[in-house]
Amino acid sequence: NAGVMQNPRHLVRRRGQEARLRCSPMKGHSHVYWYRQLPEEGLKFMVYLQKENIIDESGMPKERFSAEFPKEGPSILRIQQVVRGDSAAYFCASSPGRGAGGYTFGSGTRLTVV
Amino acid sequence: GENVGLHLPTLSVQEGDNSIINCAYSNSASDYFIWYKQESGKGPQFIIDIRSNMDKRQGQRVTVLLNKTVKHLSLQIAATQPGDSAVYFCAENISPGAGSYQLTFGKGTKLSVIP
Numbered sequence: 645n646a647g648v649m650q651n652p653r654h655l656v657r658r659r660g661q662e663a664r665l666r667c668s669p670m671k672g673h674s675h676v677y678w679y680r681q682l683p684e685e686g687l688k689f690m691v692y693l694q695k696e697n698i699i700d701e702s703g704m705p706k707e708r709f710s711a712e713f714p715k716e717g718p719s720i721l722r723i724q725q726v727v728r729g730d731s732a733a734y735f736c737a738s739s740p741g742r743g744a745g746g747y748t749f750g751s752g753t754r755l756t757v758v
Numbered sequence: 759g760e761n762v763g764l765h766l767p768t769l770s771v772q773e774g775d776n777s778i779i780n781c782a783y784s785n786s787a788s789d790y791f792i793w794y795k796q797e798s799g800k801g802p803q804f805i806i807d808i809r810s811n812m813d814k815r816q817g818q819r820v821t822v823l824l825n826k827t828v829k830h831l832s833l834q835i836a837a838t839q840p841g842d843s844a845v846y847f848c849a850e851n852i853s854p855g856a857g858s859y860q861l862t863f864g865k866g867t868k869l870s871v872i873p
Contacts, residue, residue, distance in 0.1 A: 687863045689861065700859070742859050745851075
């Protein structure tokens with residue numbers, strides 16, 4: 645039973661380009677959460693999704709960021725027109741039900757904007 | 759806003775000694791707490807959790823203590839090993855309700871084990 649799979653592990657983008665981060669939840673998990681971690685900081689909640697639904701995107705910047713979790717395939721976090729301040733580690737977690745107790749985190753995608 | 763914070767950003771201990779990592783929280787509505795271990799280049803790994811109706815919980819070599827009076831959480835690691843070297847985060851959660859799925863993380867404490 646594979647864990648939460650994120651790819652790519654490392655992503656380098658030039659300012660103004662688009663970044664697409666993918667997350668495949670654990671088998672049997674239908675709840676996905678994205679968190680962002682700045683250097684030497686704790687993780688900060690961005691968005692919570694279930695299949696085909698965004699439940700809570702209160703932690704996501706209003707512009708340039710979007711997330712989806714389609715019926716088929718991985719969850720995608722998309723950042724358009726990246727800026728240097730978007731450089732961070734982005735972690736995805738999944739759980740079998742709603743609630744923080746069942747979280748399993750992936751290994752993250754480290755985005756570097758140059 | 760209310761948040762979780764840590765007293766000590768770095769902690770160095772001798773191998774075999776016990777480690778204590780502290781965490782202060784300020785949200786009185788939080789009733790579920792988790793300690794995570796994060797090794798370099800990896801995602802947070804669950805260590806132990808505790809609900810607010812308890813004041814102590816033990817795992818393998820780890821103990822979490824919760825003092826709701828002073829809103830303080832600690833993680834004790836017995837017989838610290840080199841493999842324990844990592845950054846440790848406490849995280850809080852409010853359940854039930856709209857916040858039941860969100861974790862609020864502190865900034866972390868880096869534990870370095872000296873062989």
